[in-house]
Each structure stands twice: as structure tokens, then as C-alpha cells.
Amino acid sequence: MPSGAISDPTPINGATFDYIIIGAGNAGMPLANRLSEDSSKSVLVIEAGGDVRYDDTVRIANETYGDNKKNPDHSWIYPAVMQIENTKPDVWFGKGIGGSTNVNGQVWNAPSKAQVEAIAKLGNDGWSWEDLLKYYKRAQDYHPPSAELAADPGVTYDPEVHNSGGPVTISHPNITFVPQTQSVFVKAVKTALGMDRAQDLQSGDNVGVAFVAQTIHPNSTLQRVSSATSYFTPIENSRSNLVILLKSRATKIIWDDSANGTDAKAIGVEFQQYQGGQTFTAKTRGEVILSAGAMRSPFLLELSGVGDPRRLSTIGIAPKVNLPGVGLNHIEQYQVGTGAPVLNISWHGFGASSSIAQSNAIQLFGKNVTEVESYVRSKHATWAQDQVNGGAAYNVEGIMKQYELMTDGIFSNQVPIGENFFGNGFWGPLSSLSMSMYVLTPYSRGYVHAISSNPWSDPVFNPRFFTVPFDMDMEVAHLRSARKIFNTTEMQSIMYNTTFSPLCNCTLDSAEEYGFLRSHAIQSYSTLDHSVGTCSMMPKEYGGVVNSKFMVYGTQNLRVVDASIIPMQLSAHPQATVYAIAEKAADIIKNQHTNSTQS
CATH class of the missing domain: 1.20.58 (Methane Monooxygenase Hydroxylase; Chain G, domain 1)
Structure with missing residues (x-):
């Protein structure tokens, strides 16, 4: 049996593994690494993309979103059905070994403690802030800020929530900082919103303005850190029990038809390398784990007969597990931007922004x-x-x-409901000040569903943005906060002509201003590609899909481990939390199989 990353499915066809993981991304690679630590267990990862670790737009952590989004080797793109006032946004996620950690904005932060505790209160035993913090720390190899950055602009951190020696390198690279503007931003946020500095946005106390750590190698020329470079590259040539099959799309989970009257048992996975091509099969003596993300994990469940029987029957799929919550509860964060030209400052910062203000x-x-x-x-x-x-x-x-x-x-x-993401050039020329206003806690819900039994078709995606009016209220309030920040004397001191876009000659906090900012939001909003919720971890009677140990209801050995299990949006960028979830899931899976072997 081959090991490492391969593209030829021939030796995999008909072979049996202890674990089959679908998706080599933010969660899939940590799972593959941890589960293959036991040399007696064989692990197969099926990945639709290729090995993109060394492609320049992936390897270099710069503002390469546009280049990656246009490249089908790097991205999945899912257009939404028509939304509010004939808008049609899309979401996109990474493809290839590393998944979305290949193309994201590199931010490393964590949600509020209260939000993690709320997951437990929803009906999930074994979830708490202290428990999940253990896994945030296990995943990381933290490099503190340099003395230079600690002095100006004043980067701080909480050593109690960080760790060294884990797989994922996180740091505060000097090259991403422009102290002249970032120091001004911190002061302006204090003046405009009364917001204090936050010591560390991974601490669970995440209201305030801070400089976040990033998944970028320290003291480098913006070398990206992904789940592939963290969890696969170091073991690529030393784990004979781990194989990653590339350019292969999982098309269906295979069930044990003899398990009548009991929970369904997965015995394998079918996959193809191109539409209409040969169908291959990999078998399992242990578990199948979906780590395909919030769009593809529910899609594959439905293709495999797991979902609402009425829906499945209408598209020619034989129902196997009655689970109506599959694909529901889609939750996505969104952003609206503004910008202003900068005055007499030599802009020398590169890469993703490190400056974030989170508002309550x-x-x-x-x-x-x-x-x-x-x-x-x-x-x-x-x-x-x-x-x-x-x-x-x-x-x-x-x-x-x-x-x-x-x-x-x-x-x-x-808990924070909004984020001001501050940097340069993403809402204007590279020499401009830019700020994105994120709604972190939307109440609107959407759905993702298969529309046919063809695994090469795209699912229907309806995020139903702004169907709860309060989501727009939060966005408008956030745009108002941006106006207030840009209108401070601190920001005016570095702005050219003291103007910014969108320019509104209306009174702050007036009804006229609300209408203007609402119109601007509708015309310019876009997604953050932080989708969660479509395989929610919550009680089945609420529409849950997995239990607190990631097991799909009504099955014996099928789990989902990725962002889709998060039942409510979190006030954070998702990658650190998904790493922590994968680390926690690996412990649960290993412990279960160790105990079953011993018994």
C-alpha cells in the first residue's frame, strides 16, 4: 500500500482502512495526523483538490484572494440564489491539501468564553471554554511579538492561552505592521467608541482593539502556515499508515445493508476522479469522517441518503437515515467596507491585516x-x-x-457583535486606509441542499441574508462606528482631504443616515466565507445532525468534524476554532477505539 500524497486511485480501489477522512482541509489534516499516530491504524484521506502547498499564491501569505478565487485548483465557489434587492453573493472555500487554510486571511483568534459555553447549553455535554482552550493550545506553536512591536504599536499577548511546540506556527511578523497607521487606529477607536485595548483576542475575553497573531512564519517573507504545512509536511515521509488520495471526489458513503433495524453502518466510500469516470471504492473497518466543510459535508450526507426523506425522494435518492436537519441552519458572516486615502505615509506593511477592533x-x-x-x-x-x-x-x-x-x-x-478589520488596500488602492465592518453574530439562517443525485452538480445555496432585520441594524450600527472612527482627529491627521467613502453629508445617528448606510450595505456587502451550522451539533429534536462526540445521529460510525458542526456563529475568524475542534475530535475517536479494543 502506498503512503504520502498520491493521485493514482488504483492501489486504493477495494482496499480497507481503519479510518477514511473526506477532505484534507482545516479539520481533515489534523485528524489524519493525530489518528495515524497509532501505527497500527491505517488512515485514508480523500481530497478533491491537488497538492497546492508550493503554488506561489498559496505559499505566500499576501493579499492574493482574487488570484486564488479565480483558480479552480485552489477554490470551490458556491453562488447563492438571489438575495435581498436582487443581490447575488457567493461563498468560496479552499481546495487541495490544506483546504481553506491555503487561502484565508491568516487571522488566529478565538470566540468569547460565553459563546463556547452556549454550545454546551444548547445540549452538548463535554463542551466548555476550559476544555476547548486545551485544544487551541495543543494545536499551536506560538511566537511572541518582537521587542520592536511590543514597543510600537504595542502588541500584547496572554501567555496563559498560548503554547509552543504544537504543529501550527502562529506569530506577529514585523512585515505585516505599519505602526504609523495602526497606532492611530487604536487611539481613534478609543476616541470614537470608548473601546479599550484587549490584551489578546484568543483569551476568551475578546471585546476591544488588539493586534492578532497570524498563521505566518515569523521573520519570513510572508510564508503561509496551513494545515498541510503544519500537520502533513513534517510527517509526509515517515507515516507508512497514512495516504492522501488527491484529485478524487467522494461521491457517496456505502452502507452495510445487513444492518437492518439498527443504526446505519458505513462500510466504505465511493469516489471518482472526473464526471462520468470510473467509480472506485475504499472500505473501512472503523469509521468514515466527513471533513469537507459547511457546504460539501451536508451535500455528501444527502447524496448518501442522510437527510429529510421527503426531499431525498424527490431528487431520486433512497433515504437511509431520517435526519431532517441536514443542510439547514446555514449561518454566514458578512462585511461591508469603507476606505480613505492616506496622507504622507510610506506604506510598507504587507499581508493580511493584524489590526482588529471587536465591538459589543x-x-x-x-x-x-x-x-x-x-x-x-x-x-x-x-x-x-x-x-x-x-x-x-x-x-x-x-x-x-x-x-x-x-x-x-x-x-x-x-460578546462582540461586530468587527472593524483595519488595514491597507482591500477597499481601494494599496496606499489607502481600508476598514471592513463584519457582522459577527447574524440571526438570519439559510440552507444548502443537493438538487439531484449527481455528485458533480452543485448544491443549491440560499443563505437568506438579512431575513432577520436586526442583522441590517447591526451592519448599519457598524458602518456608523466606522464613520465615527474616520471622523476622529487622530484618523483625520493621516487622511488626505479628510474624506472617506461612502461620503454622507447627513447627521450621525439620523434616520436619513440609516437609509443611506443601509443602501450602501445592500449594494456592497459580501460574505466572509465563514460558513457554519449545516451539520449542527445539537439535539436531534432541534434539527441537530451530530451529537456532542461528532457522531451523525442514526449511524454507528459516521462522524462530521469541520465548521459545519458549529451551531451558532462565533465572534472570531474560524480557523483556530476548527483546528481546536479537530484536535478534540481526534481525542474522542482515539479514546473510543482504545476503550473498545481493551474491552
Whole structure:
């Protein structure tokens, strides 16, 4: 049996493995590494893309989003059906060994403690901030900021939430900093929003402005760190029990037909290398693990007969497991940008931005926050029913439970609801100041579904953006915060002609301004490609797809381990959390099989 990364499926066809992992991305590669630590266990990873580790737009952590998005070897692109006022955004994710960690913005941060605890309160035993922190730390090899950056612009960190020696290198590369502008940004945020510095946005106390760590090698010319370079490259030539099959698309999970009257048992996976090509089969004596992401994991479940039987029957798929929550509860963050020309500053920073300000409800809604909270709580039932009527949630009870936990987090625990992502050039020329305003905690829900039994077709994708009006309220409040930041004397001191886009000659916080900013948001919003929720970890009666140990309900040995299991959006960029989830899942799987062997 071959090992390492291969493209020839011939030796895999008909072979049997202890674990088959579908997807070699943010979660798939950590799982492959950890599960193959036991030399007695054989691990197969089936990856639709190729080995892109050494492609320049992947290897170099610069602003290469456009180049990667246009390259089908690097990206999956999923256009949405028509959205608000005839807008049609898309989401895109990485393809190849490394998945989305090949093409992301390299930010390493974690959600609020309260949001992790809310996952447990939704009905998931064994989940807590302290437990997940253990896995954030296990994944990382942290390099503190240099003395230069600690002095100016004042990069800080909390040593209690970091670790050295893990697979994923994270650092604060000097090359990504422009102290002249970043120091001004920190001061302007304090003036405009009363926002203090946050010591470390991985600490679980993540309201404030800070300079985040990034998955970039320290003291390098922007060398990207991905799940492939972290979890595969170091062991590529030393694990004879691990094989990654490239350029092969998993098309269906194979079931044991003799397991009648019991939970379904996966015995293998079918895959092809091109549409209409030969169908190959890999078998398992242990488990199948889906790590294909929030768009493809539910898609593959439905192709394999796991989902709503009524939906599956209409597209010619024989139902195997009755699980109506598959593909529902899609949640995506989105952004609107603004920018301004910079004045008399030699711009020498490169790569992804390291400057982030995360705002809570008090900072965005000010003296109106109590009234806003009352409004939100009064609308829970109405919004929940709308999500069910729109085909995005299984039942009112389940989405109401999410809304209650979200609203408690936003107004009682003051978790961040928005992010100002500050840098250069992504909303204008490279010499300009740029700021993206992210809505981190949207209430709107969407869905992803197979539309036929053809695995080479694309799923239908309807994110249903802004179907909950409060999502637009948060975006407008965030745009207002950006106007206030740009209008500070600190920011004006480095701006050319003291103007910014969009320019509105209307009074701050007026109804006229709301209408103007709403229009700007609709015309210019885009996704952050941070999709979660489509295989949600929550009780089955709420529309859950997996239990707290990642096992798909109604199956004996099929798990989902990727961003799709996260049931509510988190106030963070997802890669660090997905690494932690994969590390936790690996422990659960290894412990289960160790215990079963011993018994």
C-alpha cells in the first residue's frame, strides 16, 4: 500500500482502512495526523483538490484572494440564489491539501468564553471554554511579538492561552505592521467608541482593539502556515499508515445493508476522479469522517441518503437515515467596507491585516442598548417562525433556543457583535486606509441542499441574508462606528482631504443616515466565507445532525468534524476554532477505539 500524497486511485480501489477522512482541509489534516499516530491504524484521506502547498499564491501569505478565487485548483465557489434587492453573493472555500487554510486571511483568534459555553447549553455535554482552550493550545506553536512591536504599536499577548511546540506556527511578523497607521487606529477607536485595548483576542475575553497573531512564519517573507504545512509536511515521509488520495471526489458513503433495524453502518466510500469516470471504492473497518466543510459535508450526507426523506425522494435518492436537519441552519458572516486615502505615509506593511477592533452592543448602540435588547427579545418568536417557513430551520423550538442563547450572550455577556478589520488596500488602492465592518453574530439562517443525485452538480445555496432585520441594524450600527472612527482627529491627521467613502453629508445617528448606510450595505456587502451550522451539533429534536462526540445521529460510525458542526456563529475568524475542534475530535475517536479494543 502506498503512503504520502498520491493521485493514482488504483492501489486504493477495494482496499480497507481503519479510518477514511473526506477532505484534507482545516479539520481533515489534523485528524489524519493525530489518528495515524497509532501505527497500527491505517488512515485514508480523500481530497478533491491537488497538492497546492508550493503554488506561489498559496505559499505566500499576501493579499492574493482574487488570484486564488479565480483558480479552480485552489477554490470551490458556491453562488447563492438571489438575495435581498436582487443581490447575488457567493461563498468560496479552499481546495487541495490544506483546504481553506491555503487561502484565508491568516487571522488566529478565538470566540468569547460565553459563546463556547452556549454550545454546551444548547445540549452538548463535554463542551466548555476550559476544555476547548486545551485544544487551541495543543494545536499551536506560538511566537511572541518582537521587542520592536511590543514597543510600537504595542502588541500584547496572554501567555496563559498560548503554547509552543504544537504543529501550527502562529506569530506577529514585523512585515505585516505599519505602526504609523495602526497606532492611530487604536487611539481613534478609543476616541470614537470608548473601546479599550484587549490584551489578546484568543483569551476568551475578546471585546476591544488588539493586534492578532497570524498563521505566518515569523521573520519570513510572508510564508503561509496551513494545515498541510503544519500537520502533513513534517510527517509526509515517515507515516507508512497514512495516504492522501488527491484529485478524487467522494461521491457517496456505502452502507452495510445487513444492518437492518439498527443504526446505519458505513462500510466504505465511493469516489471518482472526473464526471462520468470510473467509480472506485475504499472500505473501512472503523469509521468514515466527513471533513469537507459547511457546504460539501451536508451535500455528501444527502447524496448518501442522510437527510429529510421527503426531499431525498424527490431528487431520486433512497433515504437511509431520517435526519431532517441536514443542510439547514446555514449561518454566514458578512462585511461591508469603507476606505480613505492616506496622507504622507510610506506604506510598507504587507499581508493580511493584524489590526482588529471587536465591538459589543453597548459600543455600537450606546444609550439605546436597553431598548434594542427589548426589541430583539420581543421578536424572537416572529424571526424563528420565519426561519422555519423559509426552510432554514427544522422547528421553532430549536431556533428559539439558539436565539435565546445568542441574545443572552450579546446583551448579558457583552460578546462582540461586530468587527472593524483595519488595514491597507482591500477597499481601494494599496496606499489607502481600508476598514471592513463584519457582522459577527447574524440571526438570519439559510440552507444548502443537493438538487439531484449527481455528485458533480452543485448544491443549491440560499443563505437568506438579512431575513432577520436586526442583522441590517447591526451592519448599519457598524458602518456608523466606522464613520465615527474616520471622523476622529487622530484618523483625520493621516487622511488626505479628510474624506472617506461612502461620503454622507447627513447627521450621525439620523434616520436619513440609516437609509443611506443601509443602501450602501445592500449594494456592497459580501460574505466572509465563514460558513457554519449545516451539520449542527445539537439535539436531534432541534434539527441537530451530530451529537456532542461528532457522531451523525442514526449511524454507528459516521462522524462530521469541520465548521459545519458549529451551531451558532462565533465572534472570531474560524480557523483556530476548527483546528481546536479537530484536535478534540481526534481525542474522542482515539479514546473510543482504545476503550473498545481493551474491552
